[in-house]
Amino acid sequence: MVNIDKAIIARLEVNDKTFEILVDAEKALEFKKGTTSVSVQNILAVNEIFKDARKGDKASPSDIQKAFKTTDVFEAAGQIIRKGDIKITTHMRQQLVEEKRKQLVNLITRNAINPQTNTPHPPQRIEACLEQARVQIDPFIPAEEQMAGALKELRPLIPIRIEKKRVAIKFPAQCSQIAVGIMKRSAEIKRDAWLNDGSWVVEVEIPAGTLGDLISTVNRVSQGNATLKELESLK
Numbered sequence: 001m002v003n004i005d006k007a008i009i010a011r012l013e014v015n016d017k018t019f020e021i022l023v024d025a026e027k028a029l030e031f032k033k034g035t036t037s038v039s040v041q042n043i044l045a046v047n048e049i050f051k052d053a054r055k056g057d058k059a060s061p062s063d064i065q066k067a068f069k070t071t072d073v074f075e076a077a078g079q080i081i082r083k084g085d086i087k088i089t090t091h092m093r094q095q096l097v098e099e100k101r102k103q104l105v106n107l108i109t110r111n112a113i114n115p116q117t118n119t120p121h122p123p124q125r126i127e128a129c130l131e132q133a134r135v136q137i138d139p140f141i142p143a144e145e146q147m148a149g150a151l152k153e154l155r156p157l158i159p160i161r162i163e164k165k166r167v168a169i170k171f172p173a174q175c176s177q178i179a180v181g182i183m184k185r186s187a188e189i190k191r192d193a194w195l196n197d198g199s200w201v202v203e204v205e206i207p208a209g210t211l212g213d214l215i216s217t218v219n220r221v222s223q224g225n226a227t228l229k230e231l232e233s234l235k
Contacts, residue, residue: 002027007045009053010077012084014067020053021077022046025088028081029096032140040074043081047073096139101130103143104150108160110209112151115161120209129157163208166190166231173198175222186217203231 007022022045031038051059061071068076088096105126114121130137133153138146154160167187171179176199183189187204194200206214211230218226 002043002045004045008087010081010084010086012080017059017063017067018051019059019064019067019076019080019084020050021048021080022050022053023077023081023086025086025092028086029088029092031078031081032086040078040081044074044077049073049076049080093139097137100137100139100141100143100146101127104137104146105130107143107147108150108154111147111164111207112160112162113208114159115163116159120212121158121160125158126154129154133157164205165208165211166203166205167211167214168201168203168229168231169218170227171200171202171218171222172225175225176200179221179226182217182221187214 002022002024004022006024008025008028009020010023010028011018011020013019023043024045027038027043031040031043049059049064051057051063064076065071068079070076105123108126109120109123112121113119130150130153133156135150135153151160151162169183176194179200179202183202183204187206190203190205192200192202204214215228218228
């Protein structure tokens, strides 16, 4: 049960009208991030939609229906949490920003390279440059949607380019069967073929920054007996 004294307000404006609900901060943020194990019923402190939660003024059923295409409290509340603004504490916002920063650093490290060396930038360098460029990170927007803006801010500081690599791998017969499942989880398979001797040849596409990980995986699966050839880079 959500403690109403500790509940915070989630707010959304639709059709020039304000809709508010009282929620548990941590559970609401988990729901907003897409955690399916958290239900709206366990997030609300009060099963009501308000136009002003502090005053206790409830929104009218007709306004709720018009804004959310439903009068079901939980369905409407779910929309408010997903699309609206959650009034979190400064400390909680800082934690979320730091979490999103780590996701963004990992995403850039995996997908971008230094075109001068044709190798990924170390995560520490990306993080330092994000700090130097004072890149504004939104804790509620997916890191994937923030990557393009971050790269634009990074380019005056370091040489960086998004790139994918196409790689051909030949697994010998003794490890070819197990290699199929592992490669499907590790890379995007573009084409493959089985040879008469039972070996498996596969062509995959990967983010440039993950080439080292792919090589390690191939060597582990094949015990060093597979052959790997980099075919091309896709900018």
